Amino acid sequence: MRIQNPVRLAIASCLLTLIPLSVTAQFAKKEDAIKYRQSxxxxxxxxxxxxxxxxxxxxxxxxxxxxxxxAIIATLSELPWPGFGANTEGGKAKPVIWKETAKFNGHSDKFIKAAADLNAAAKTGNLDQVKKAFGATGQACKACHDDYRDK
Ligand code: HEC
Structure with a gap:
């Protein structure tokens, strides 16, 4: 019967570590997720x-x-989104993000695509192509901010 206590302890400590993980996916605390996406x-x-x-x-x-x-922007374009997991409302993010996940993800997908296009345009070394792709990328930032970021 002696073995029960360590087993119970082990289960309890597993559950304790699992709780924060399930709340914020990859972040220990909500504040960490907010700071990550803002960074x-x-x-x-x-x-x-x-x-x-x-x-x-x-x-x-x-x-x-x-x-x-x-190239840096293309890499960074993938980063903020895991920071918008469940129960990470806050910062200047409008709470409606967590009600319209599909629409919000649509904006982030469009932006990731625009950043990839900008990366491809930059590789051509042609300034006109860079200008066009830069404009489209900026539009993708703005379109999302208009709906989902507090002023
Ligand atoms: C899919 C939506 C979306 C896209 C696309 C997007 N943003 Fe944002 N952005 C947000 C949201 C939401 C916040 C508020 C985050 C918070 O405070 O937690 C934000 C915050 C910011 C901030 C403030 C960060 C801080 O320090 O508080 C800057 C600067 C910013 N975005 C720039 C950009 C730029 C530049 C682009 C495009 C290259 C871009 N964003 C694309 C949604 C988006």
Whole structure:
């Protein structure tokens, strides 16, 4: 009968570690998920700004730099979304996101595609193509913010 206590303890500690995991998927706390997605957006914004300066003619066109930034944006475009798991409402994210998951995911998919297109355009080294793809990517950011981000 002695064996029961350690077994019970083991089961109890397993359950304890499982509870936070089931609440926020890959994040220990809701705040961690919010911070993670906000950090990804902040980085995305910084690298969009670098290409934006070139597109607006405020910085010289250096194809290699644009390629580097576009590749980073394409990678970052995949990151924020796991940070919107169940029970992670907060920050400037509108609560309706968690009611319209399919529509929100539609926006993020469209944006990921736009960022991939921008990455492909950057690889051509053609500024006109970069401008066009950059505009479409910016539109994808804005379309989602209009519906799902608090001002
Ligand atoms: C599918 C929706 C969606 C797309 C696409 C999207 N965002 Fe956002 N963005 C959000 C939401 C929602 C928040 C608020 C997150 C929060 O506060 O928890 C946000 C927050 C931000 C923030 C503030 C981050 C902070 O530090 O609080 C910036 C900057 C930002 N987004 C930039 C961008 C840029 C630039 C793009 C495109 C390159 C983009 N976002 C694409 C939904 C989106």
């Amino acid at each position: 990804a957006f902040a980085l995305m914004s910084a690298h969009m700004g670098r290409i934006g300066a070139v597109v607006k003619g405020e910085a010289p066109f250096n194809a290699a730099d644009v390629q580097k930034n576009a």
